[in-house]
Amino acid sequence: MATSAPNILVVEDDRETRTLIAKYLRTNACHVTTATDGREMARAMIDHRVDLLILDVMLPGEDGLSLCRKVRAESQTPIIMLTARGEDVDRILGLEMGADDYLAKPFNPRELLARINAVLRRQAAAQTASATSGANVLGFLGWRIDLRLRELRNPAGARVAMTSAEFDLLRTFCERPGRVLSRDSLLDLTQGRSAGSFERSIDVLVSRIRRKIEPDPQDATMIKTVRSGGYMFTPTVDAVAPPTGG
């Protein structure tokens, strides 16, 4: 999808980490600019187009969370936060901060790359997608999928555990209901080919998702197998207003 090399701005105060991330991303076909704090970040965003922001939470001066909120208030530039484990993940991904994804330090650089590609692809897809684009919560047959918090709840309101790959695949289905999606395009839309060891066969992921959401996994009605084609998500998907309060 992203045909030209994306411009990525890395905001990280630790010099070593910053240059290493930049170096790693450059070797993987990205244009990278770096900033050490919020002021440099603001300058860099004025100087040139930024396709994606990688933002450390712990920054000198204004911290990553408040920078994230500021950027989100002004633009739709995708943001991936780098956090310490367990740091207010709900707030980071929730409506309050509005980051698109997060990674806990120490992270696997390949996973960072995979997340960057996934976020960029979603961003590109959202611009061409249907009525549900821009919605944070999608619903189908009583199920609710929260794209920000990355959680799935069944019609009874119970949280259903999913891996990141399973979630991305279900999300892709939900954003394109009623369309035949080939295995190749699903792979492109979810993980990207550069994801390396994170690649799971689409068939395995589909069977795992079926086991979680289908009333009868042996006789799938939601995610149907299309002979010689791939898969199709049959339920109608609606945008759901986020639940207010608790």
Next chain:
Amino acid sequence: MKLAGFLNLRGISGQIAALVVASIVAIHLIITATFLIHRPDQPDLSSGLRHSQVATIAQLLGATPAAGRSRLLADIAQAFPQLDLESLPPDAAAAAAAAAEETDNLDLHNLGRRLGSGYRIFSLADAKGDHKVGIALPDGAMISAKMPPDHRQPPFWGGPWMMTLLFAVISVTLLGLWAARALTAPLSSFARAAESFSLNGAAAPLPERGPEEIRSVARALNRMRERITALIDDRTRMLAAISHDLRTPITRMRLRSEFIEDGAHRERMLSDLDQMRSMLESVLSFLRNDRKLEPMTLADIASTLQLITDQFADMGHKVAYDGPGHAMATVRPDDLHRAVTNLVENAVRFGAEATIRLIPSPEQMTIEIEDDGPGISDSRKDVMLEPFVRGDDARNMDEASGFGLGLSIARSIVLAHGGELSLHDRQPHGLIVRIRMPLRQPSRQSAA
């Protein structure tokens, strides 16, 4: 206590003194009240009248010259026959005076007081059993008169000795009860507080009540508690800070290792870094326990367990899930995920195959993690639940694979759910870790 506070008697000694004084005052008030009601010093009316008659007659006779005395006596005896007045012959008088001891009878004493000095009074036993008094007139002549016996009852509790004894018994009993209560109640609460002292700071401080000495002990214990808590907090913060700060160098190394040309070296490096990362995570999650709790929410436990099974299967381990496809429960999903993941990590480390089993029932949920490894001997089972205890103490430590926190983290997560975690033997060999958790009724539909 109010009175003690008012008088500023804060110490045990002051309070005991106050109690003694209060008992003395109280007992004297009681005695005085009884005394005023009974008035034992005031003779009753009829006996008082008889006394004054006898006294007047005796004085009249004493003032009359000895010559006219017998005639006067006869006239008076005629006028007051009930007194049975008689003149005693001098020798009989002397004998009676010698025989009869001077009385300390209260009645006669009163009579003597009325007559004044010069008159002496004797108690005379009479043949008919009547009570008679003999009165020696100042000039030595003696008369006798019949006095009615004293019908008044002595006070119920007897004489002053009895009073004193009773007072002592009452006050000592009160004092004993009070002292026992005042001293033992705070002490047993100290014992309870010391037993329930835990490092999570949940227990309330000791109440600083009671006498000064007890309060100062309570204060000292509370201060000690604060110091211990502060000490543990400092250590915890230090450990957390160290673990936290290690992330930065590990992140750098993780990034740098991507540029290592030698593939075999890079893989070794990556696995070392992964191990360091998981050790750090286990320490941080152990330290985070009891502090920040994830909110409870309704979740599909079966999907969580299947997810863990899939994750381990993806890493090449033989892990199977045995249970229903769906099972709802209100839990902390991420914590539960972490707990079961820890247990499965142990299972696949020591065994070739592992099974995650879910047995739901209406009241509780049982999760079993079973492996076919060597198991844990009964004597080690309790120890294994403690933090920083590793099952492979006896083995070679080349593959030190953790701090030994996995099981204790899992246990504290289960305990925080109100459940219990126990270790059991599997036949023919292996270990079963059993988690039992009470099922909460799904009260809310969403917990966003």
